[in-house]
Amino acid sequence: MCGRFVLIQVGELMVRFMVIAPYPGGHRQDPGPLPAMFSEPRYNIAPTQKVLTVNFQNGERSIRPMRWGLIPSWAKNGQKLPLNINARDDRLATAGSWRGPLRNGRCLIPADGYYEWTGPKNNRKPVFIHRKDGRLFAFAGLYDTWRHPFSGELTRSCAIVTTSPNSLLRPVHHRMPVILEEEAEAVWLDPSITHVGSLLALIQPYPDEYMEAYPVGNAVNRVAADGPALLAPAPEQPFLTEK
DNA sequence: CCAGACGTTGTT
C-alpha cells in the first residue's frame, strides 16, 4: 500500500463518523460544503490530491480536506522532501516525520476500498481490496500542518499508516494499510491519549474475514482515470502461456 | 559541539 484508493460513499461520512460513532462530550457538526472534487464519488484518488479526513478539532470531530502526502511542519520552504503517503507502523514512534503527528496529528481517512498492484515490475496488475459488505471504513492517518513562511497560509497534509498484511493480502503485497475497527477509531482520534503504547496497540492487520480482493483492469493505472468502471473485475485472461 | 537528515515500496 498504497498509492490509490476509493471514496464512493461521500454522503455517508456524516452518518458513519459523526452520528453512529459519537464520542464523549461531542456533538454533530456540519462539515459545510465538501471540496468540489468530492461532489462526486471518487474511484481513483492519487497521492498529492485532496482527501477527506476526520479529526478532532476544538473538541469535536470534523471533516477536513487534506493533501495526501505529509509535509512536516518543520519543512523549509522549497525543501525537497519525499512524498510521504505511507507511514510504516514500526517507525511511527521514532521517525522525525511521524513522531510529532503520532502525538498531535492523528486522523481517520475514510474509504470504501483501495488498490494494490501485484506481480513482477514489468507486468503489475491492480487488485481492488474492500470490505465484503461494501461498508465505508477508515484508514489510520497522521497529519501535520505546514505554514507558508511568507503568506502564513496553512497546508494540512496526511499519510496512511501501514502494517503487515493479513492472510488474504499476503499473496498480493507485503504491506497493507491500517484499517481501524470502529472502537479503535475513537481511541485513535482522542487527543487526550498520548501514551504511545496505547496508540500502537490499535494498529493491527484488519481481519481478513471482513475483506475481499479481486483483480481489476489496468485503466486505474492512469491517475486521470476515474469512475465506477475502474472497479469492474478484470476480464478473463486469454491463454498466453502457450506461444 | 554542529551539520544534516527527517520516507516508503518493492527488488528478476
Place this chain on the structure above:
DNA sequence: GTCTGG
C-alpha cells in the same frame, strides 16, 4: 535510470 506530477 531516476525524478516529478497527479
Place this chain on the structure above:
DNA sequence: CCAGACGTTGTT
C-alpha cells in the same frame, strides 16, 4: 501507486 518527463536559447 503509475505515467511521463528527462532542456535551453532566444524570443513575432
Place this chain on the structure above:
DNA sequence: GTCTGG
C-alpha cells in the same frame, strides 16, 4: 522541531 552521525 528533534534526532543522528561525525
